[in-house]
Amino acid sequence: MKNRYEFGMEMLNKVDGHAGEAVAAPLGDLGTLLVEWFGDIYGRDKLTLREREIATIAMLTVLNREPQLRVHLGAGSNVGLTRQEMEEVMTHSVLYGGFPTAINGMNLLNSMTLPGEVK
Structure with missing residues (x-):
């Protein structure tokens, strides 16, 4: 064990x-x-890893936690989220965190090369 x-x-x-x-x-x-x-x-079985990363990315965007968001954008890609899905999470976060935090999240995402991408 x-x-x-x-x-x-x-x-x-x-x-x-x-x-x-x-x-x-x-x-x-x-x-x-x-x-x-x-x-x-x-390790809990109520949400998939993909669903957990959607929630985590949304929360870190709204909380404006850029270093941790950078790690979880990569993690989101690792568990199957597309760049377009992560962009939509940023757009959705406008309702709860406002434009400044959504813009910061989108700018961070746009500055990154995600796992599996070639820039």
């Missing part, structure tokens, strides 16, 4: 590739907690 950290890292790698490891590694005990909680939440 896997412990919480091992399961969390498995889920993190499934969603983020190895980008999540780079985020958690320098955080010490905080990184361990992050990985464990990630597994606890992302």
Whole structure:
């Protein structure tokens, strides 16, 4: 049986590739907690990983959390979201976060090369 950290890292790698490891590694005990909680939440079976990333991208856009949004835009691509779907999440977020946060999210997305894309 896997412990919480091992399961969390498995889920993190499934969603983020190895980008999540780079985020958690320098955080010490905080990184361990992050990985464990990630597994606890992302390992639930009520939403797909794709649906979880839609929710996460929407929340991070509205909260204007650019560094974390960058990671989750890549994760969204990893779990099957298209660029057009992520653009629609940004557009939808105007209703709840206003134009400035939606514009910031869209600008970030437009500045990125997502996994699997060639620019």
